[in-house]
Amino acid sequence: MRYPVKETEEKHQRIVREASRLFRERGFKDVTVAEVMKAAGLTHGAFYSHFSSKEALMAAATEYGMQNTLERVAKNFATPAGRKAYIDRYLSTKHRDHPETGCTMAALSSEIRREPVARDAFTASLKEILAAIGEERGEAILTTATMVGAMMLARAVTDEAFSREILKEIREKLT
Template identity: 55%
Template sequence: MRYPVAETAEKHARILEEASRLFRERGFSGVSVSEIMKATGLTHGPFYNHFDSKEELMVESVLQGFKSTLDGLHATEGTARGRAEYVKRYLSAGHRNAPGMGCTMASLSSEIRHEPKVKGAFTDRLKAVIEAVTAHFPWPSKRSARGDAIRMMASMVGAMILARAVEDERFSDEILSEVRKGLV
């Protein structure tokens, strides 16, 4: 039985949304296709009507995650104050405590290196984010803007990874706070 195009597109989007959330929460290997389908309210069978493989879903999930990152960036005021607000929002306890709703880079970077089929999409999208951050915010010097953007993003992502990795909440808060101070 064929489903209407709109219904098929809605199911595809739902699978992608739940997969992206679950991958960010538990990693690629920590989530099965069956669990993703169950989270969408669908059975395992229709998965292959939407994706050829779990790896294809992983790639699309990474692309969707970066789209959210770019959307959030573009929704931020393109001023020095906007950049400071962006950093503060990113390096917050709320973001740290909700990896499934947060940044793909901070949640999945360490796993990407083990996933050759995902690495290209991740690389392309990271370059796009760096270019967008470079162009969106004012920097002290046009000559060093790209380097400043790379340092800012690497510091933010690294701080989030470390803040999530430690078991001491006060130390985790300190990591976020100190990196925030260094960037704003």
């Protein structure tokens, strides 16, 4: 049975959105295709109508997450007040505690380096994000790497006070 194009596209976007959320929450290896399809409200069998492999889904989910970041950066970095508000939200305990709704870079960078298809999507989107920051490229790289690294460290440590200190120090330095 063939579905209307619009309905098929909506299902495809739902799969990508749910995959992006689950991958950011648990990583590529700890999420199965069946889990993604269930989260999207679809059967496992429908997967191959949308993607050729889990790796293709990983690339699409990476691009989706990175494009969401690009949209937020482009919107917020346009003004000094927006830049500060973005950095404050990014370097927050809420973002730290909810990787599934946060930045793909902070959640998946260590895994993306091992995934060639996802890596290509990540690289292209990162270049767009750096351009959208609106600073000299070297400064944009420094800002992005500092924010992403701080979030990764804050998530990795077991000491709550130390985690908050990492976020606070970087937030203060960047704003």
